[in-house]
Amino acid sequence: MQSRIIHTLLLVPFFLALAATQAAPLPIPKPPATGSNAFIIKDFNSNRVIAGENADEPVEPASITKLMTAYAVFKELSSGNIALSDMVTVSEKAWRTPGSRMFIEVGKQVSVEELLKGMIIQSGNDATVALAEYIAGSEETFAALMNRHAEEIGLQGSHFTNSTGLPDPEHHMTARDIARIAELLIGEFPEYYKWYSQKEFTFNEITQYNRNKLLWRDDSVDGVKTGHTESAGYCLVTSAQKDDMRLITVVLGTKSENARAEVSQALLNYGFRFFETHRLYGAGDALTSTRIWKGKTESVPLGLNKPLYATIPRGQYQALDASMIIDNRITAPVTQGQALGKVQVKLGDELIAEQELVALQGVDEGSIWQRIIDEALLFFE
Numbered sequence: 001m002q003s004r005i006i007h008t009l010l011l012v013p014f015f016l017a018l019a020a021t022q023a024a025p026l027p028i029p030k031p032p033a034t035g036s037n038a039f040i041i042k043d044f045n046s047n048r049v050i051a052g053e054n055a056d057e058p059v060e061p062a063s064i065t066k067l068m069t070a071y072a073v074f075k076e077l078s079s080g081n082i083a084l085s086d087m088v089t090v091s092e093k094a095w096r097t098p099g100s101r102m103f104i105e106v107g108k109q110v111s112v113e114e115l116l117k118g119m120i121i122q123s124g125n126d127a128t129v130a131l132a133e134y135i136a137g138s139e140e141t142f143a144a145l146m147n148r149h150a151e152e153i154g155l156q157g158s159h160f161t162n163s164t165g166l167p168d169p170e171h172h173m174t175a176r177d178i179a180r181i182a183e184l185l186i187g188e189f190p191e192y193y194k195w196y197s198q199k200e201f202t203f204n205e206i207t208q209y210n211r212n213k214l215l216w217r218d219d220s221v222d223g224v225k226t227g228h229t230e231s232a233g234y235c236l237v238t239s240a241q242k243d244d245m246r247l248i249t250v251v252l253g254t255k256s257e258n259a260r261a262e263v264s265q266a267l268l269n270y271g272f273r274f275f276e277t278h279r280l281y282g283a284g285d286a287l288t289s290t291r292i293w294k295g296k297t298e299s300v301p302l303g304l305n306k307p308l309y310a311t312i313p314r315g316q317y318q319a320l321d322a323s324m325i326i327d328n329r330i331t332a333p334v335t336q337g338q339a340l341g342k343v344q345v346k347l348g349d350e351l352i353a354e355q356e357l358v359a360l361q362g363v364d365e366g367s368i369w370q371r372i373i374d375e376a377l378l379f380f381e
Contacts, residue, residue: 028274028313032266037233037253039263040175041271044183044239044246045279046309046353049176050271058157058172059252062227063100063123064235065165065173067181068146068158069132070120073112074189075149076135084113086134093139094129099166102127103206114203116192121201122208123226125164132163139163155180167231175250182224182237182248196223196239213261214238218268224248226260236260240268245277277311280322280345280353286360288324290340293377294370295332295363302326303360305337310345310353321346324357336362 031041031051038054049055076082087109095106102124104110110118110130118127132142139162146160157174165171185193199216200209211226220240227235233253240247249267254260281287286301302324310320326341334340341357 031270032263034251034263034267035254035259036251036263038175039251039267040179040249041267042179042183042248043271043275043277043309043311044186044248045244045307046277046311047183048311048352050247050275050311051267052175055175055250056157058159058174060165060167060171060229060232061173061178061252062165062229062232062235063125064178064225064227064237064250064252065160065163065171066119066123066128066227067178067185067225067237068150068160068173069128069142069163070116070192071181071184072142072146072149073116073131073135074185074192077112077192078189082112082135084111084116086112088112088115088130088134090126090130091133094126094133097125097129097164097166099125099164101125102208103204104130105204117195117198117201118203120195120225121198121210122203123211125166128164150177153180153184165227165229165232167229175252178237178250178252179248182239182250185224186239186246186248193223196225197221211257212236212238213257214240214265217261218265221268228257234260236264238264238268240272242272244279245272245275247271274314275311276314276317277309278317279307279309281308281343283307284360287343287357288326290326290330292334292363293329293331294365294375295334296365296367296370297363300330300334300340300363301360302340302357304343304355305358306355308343308345308353308355312347312352316347319347320352326357332363332365334359334363336360 040052040055041050090104092106100123102118102122104126115127115131118124132139136142143160150158155177158177161168161171214221220242223239224237235252238249251263283306285303287303289299289301292300322345338359339356343355345353
């Protein structure tokens with residue numbers, strides 16, 4: 001294993017100036033009581049979990065399942081396998097699927113875009129099954145596709161047997177997994193995610209309204225999805241953005257439609273009130289440089305391949321400590337993007353954020369003469 005060198009790292013000066021004007025740190029109270037089976041509050045940019053309870057407990061998700069269904073459909077769209085304008089012939093199975101409905105008719109053709117809106121805005125089980133059958137041939141095969149995607153994106157406690165979330169003993173998700181899927185929908189598919197904030201949709205001369213009450217109550221909320229069955233209770237996934245901070249909350253198994261909205265609002269208020277998120281360093285910014293042995297150049301700039309964010313209790317920015325741990329004795333060749341260390345951000349003894357430190361450019365091997373010189377220098381060092 002290579003030895004490593006630790007360097008201190010200055011935080012962004014603008015934020016230091018901002019922090020100097022802030023009041024003393026607020027004491028952080030416990031999150032509001034939810035009365036739910038499970039919940040989680042997570043920052044979208046930093047991936048920090050602010051609070052949670054039973055977040056890794058597999059539970060029945062009801063129509064929250066359709067977030068995973070949407071992810072699978074969006075993947076097919078982005079790969080070019082299907083198009084929004086594709087026309088889907090509605091099967092009898094899709095038409096007969098019980099629960100919430102878009103009111104599509106058997107044998108009729110409906111576009112993928114309309115079916116997506118029917119699934120996202122109206123939570124139509126009929127639209128959901130029609131999409132699943134169009135993509136995979138059958139809902140059972142589509143569920144297998146969902147499970148494959150779940151494995152690829154690292155979901156640890158989810159398993160799918162259908163596309164809608166109708167009750168099945170083998171069908172379950174965790175609050176943490178659901179938050180992860182919501183993050184991917186927001187980050188990877190912004191052109192489709194906008195539909196989650198749409199308050200109503202009309203199809204076949206029938207207008208239905210989005211069941212997410214927070215879209216009417218809080219202007220910062222722009223999604224995401226409701227769910228309900230008798231066995232799962234009332235569930236809600238929300239996402240809200242204030243200034244540069246976006247939070248995702250997942251509440252599973254509350255007692256009523258009003259309860260899921262009120263609890264979700266309370267969790268959002270808690271997160272925004274007592275925490276703040278800062279963008280510490282940008283992607284591609286040179287944070288330092290390090291010696292390269294036996295290369296065409298003697299050094300390589302190091303930075304990050306994506307922005308680094310930190311979510312912390314309000315008023316504690318000045319207490320952050322950032323450092324770089326860099327591999328020692330790096331020899332050429334080095335490829336652009338190669339990990340050569342990491343950046344760590346701590347608040348006291350707590351590790352708040354960590355990210356790989358990568359080479360911002362490649363370095364080829366030097367000449368034979370340069371390699372001989374560096375070999376000698378390394379010997380004496």
